[in-house]
Amino acid sequence: MSDTSASPAPPADDLEPQRHAPSTGRIRWRDSEAWRSVFRHPHLDTPRGRALQSFSNVFLHVYPVKVPARVLKNRYSWRLGFIATVLFTILLVTGVYLMFFYTPTVTSAYGDMQRLRTGVGFGQLVRNVHRWAAHLMVLVVIVHLARVFFAGAYKRPRQFNWVIGVGLLAITLGFSFTGYLLPWDQLSYWAVTVGTNLVSYVPLLGAALRDLLIGGEQIGQATLQRFYALHVAVLPVSLAVLLLVHIWRVRKDGFAVRRGDAGSFAEAASDPGAGVIVPPTTPANADAPRVRLLGVVDQESVTAAEHPADDTVFTWPHLLVRHVVVALGTVAVVLGLGVAFAAPLRAIADPSHTPEPAKAPWYFVGLQELLSKFDPLVAGILVPAGVFIILLALPYVDRNPATEARRRKVAITLFTIMLVTAVTLTIIGALFRGPGWKFIPPWQHSYLEL
């Protein structure tokens, strides 16, 4: 790698693998061939050393070597996307642990849940953490979406990443819905009964779609098995792939917007030719913008191209430290919740008795509230489909390049109305509804289902 910049290069032998460890008498295992074969470079607190931390590690490679300094501010993104990623990782780990003890059959699923509670060391804790992390993930993904909206960060060149984000939300909801059935208790059975019957209101295809989803005419073994396969194989892989693309594009699009940023520098990143970057023109080459392949361009140009040179900081350690702290905090929160609150387990699923009230999980309870008032085709199909279509189309319909709130009054007003409506319906459904869907304020009796 030819270093053409004027800054003095650090002594090469500090960074290059040393074949012959100096014989100081004691064993310097960090200089050993074996150590050096794993970690090719020692940690050096020089710009080049920091850059190499990112370059020479496949996991850190997700990060660029340098990021815009504004990314370090927490209020910048509230780290919501990152928190969601951490939660997903927690769900993967706890989920795989649960898989060791869980059999998806109607005869054993419920018993496995009970055994987890009483017979498996820390089994209940793992189940609690899985459950609360799942709820939190839905919440965090929704708040993340709202944050991105209010920041105007879905505008050019990030339109498609917003679309991917909406896909991630859908998959997250799919995760929760399929996971909800797995304990095979009364809560599971009836929430999924209501949820899948909704599908039968889809015009023309409804009945076929519903039967396809539940694998028969009634919820039973086929349903449990289908939901399990979706939950532990199809959805995790889909989410992982989409997440990869999502994060990749966040980086390629130059991280989140600055004020008045949309449509300016960031556009360059969306120019045709993926993998090709256009360094900002400097006086030296102002008339001929260079286009180089990422792989051969020298380090300084890579970072300079992605961000104006003056306001960048090294990812290692600045951003990384913040991420580690946020990840630890997230783990602490779900662990705390898991220790404090047990995941619910009602009586075993019983098709001849519907519990009162039969509520959907909180993120669908707003829909259930609508369903108690309006025709199922409207409330159960058209409204949710409409919301998703509006979300997907948003970046292509809202062509206003401004990111400041005062120049996006229409979009912000409409979105806020949507959000407030959804939140209100959810609160009414979750907290103010009792048996027979009667209005019962939570201070009389709480029928909240989690």
Next chain:
Amino acid sequence: MNLSRRRLLETGWKIGGGLLGVIAGWTSWELLRPLKAAGATGKIKVGSPGNFQKDTATYFGQGRFWVVNTSGHIFALSQKCPHLGCRVPFCESSGRFECPCHGTQFDLGGEWISGPSPRGMDQFELSIEDGDLVVDTSKKTDGPDHGARQFYRDPLGPSCAGNG
């Protein structure tokens, strides 16, 4: 010449890809489409018609239906709410069917009274064999539309929902 060959290939790839997609869709559908129901369908004997007293509802768990006698008319009503499929229990105090999920109410004959259900309770075919009533759960007809009031009665007393 070259150009047309390129076009041929491009179109060929597209058609090939499309065909692959169709085949993938078809095989997936064959794999995933639900197997024919092996569950509780078929004929269930429920006993002599005389057993069902006037203005009562009797539950049959294995067939998931109610047998009702509303002023002399006997019906077999599916327990499944036509709205979103919750089991509809009979409320003795009001003399009505009251769905716990979104609060639809039906009269004893299964006719819709109020709430979000799009119609009355679905009915299974009833017949008499050797003096016994037989319910065929594989033969279902949709419940009566809104507005049917043949068996309407005012509530006998307080509704069951909302008291707990």
